Amino acid sequence: MTTASYTYAERKWADTDATLVVRKDDLDPQAVTARLGLDPTATRLPGPARLRSAGDTSGLWLYQCSTAALGLPEQIDRVVDAVEERAGVLHELAAEGHEVTLTAFGFVGNGSVLEIMPQTALRIASLGIPLELRVSGSER
């Protein structure tokens, strides 16, 4: 347990995005697009590439909301809006060995807070996939 109790000034995560991530070593992005009936915002074919670490050769299918005018909770809602009717397909993909997550990303410091209201939490839970938080410092 930490010894300090609430000594930070609260602030929001910055430069955020929310992304449905489908990952698999032999992922076929076009097949995922067809099964979800949804165009991705980005895909990556499996295999080595110049900008990837040597061990990262999996394929990716991404549906991302990074609209700057929205906060991260609203960006999450937008992604859920797009995929919640396809939750059954997400379950199938996960059962077939795809790693399926809803990822929330932001730049953070000490005391950066992401708050999710119960309605949004329930909508994420209804997808049957985990929420993955990923953060970065300002080193960019």
Next chain:
Amino acid sequence: MSGSTAHGADHWESLTATLLITKSDLNPDDLTQRLGTPPDFSRSADADAGARFRGGVGCWALRTAGDDVPGALGALLPRVAPLIGELAALRAEGHRVQINVAGGIDRGRRLTVPGEILARVAGLGLPLSFTTESAAGNGTEEFLDSLARPART
């Protein structure tokens, strides 16, 4: 910050889960009496008006620790569930009530939250927040402050 996680070196460390109640005129002793359990942390509204965390606001909190989100919240939620009726009354009176998960991000940048955990907290009707803690936050804070500042003309 020390400690490791049970689920990988790249995850947030030293996780805590907190039932956090705050209000400008919160009296910790009154809240302890109403909720029937002592807090793990409290601060009266006038104790530290210049506090960086919600300065001038009183705090009352239950807190648990765990190696991952299910572990930390799994220890906290059984303590919160019996209080849910009184928490609803406190919210109606203007208290801010939330479940907060905090962790250190200096050595790990990921945190996985299973859907079942999201549903369990949502079932209590409470917001769920995630707070990052960093001992090396000065540069980051300056960067974030610069984002928050209005653009100069």
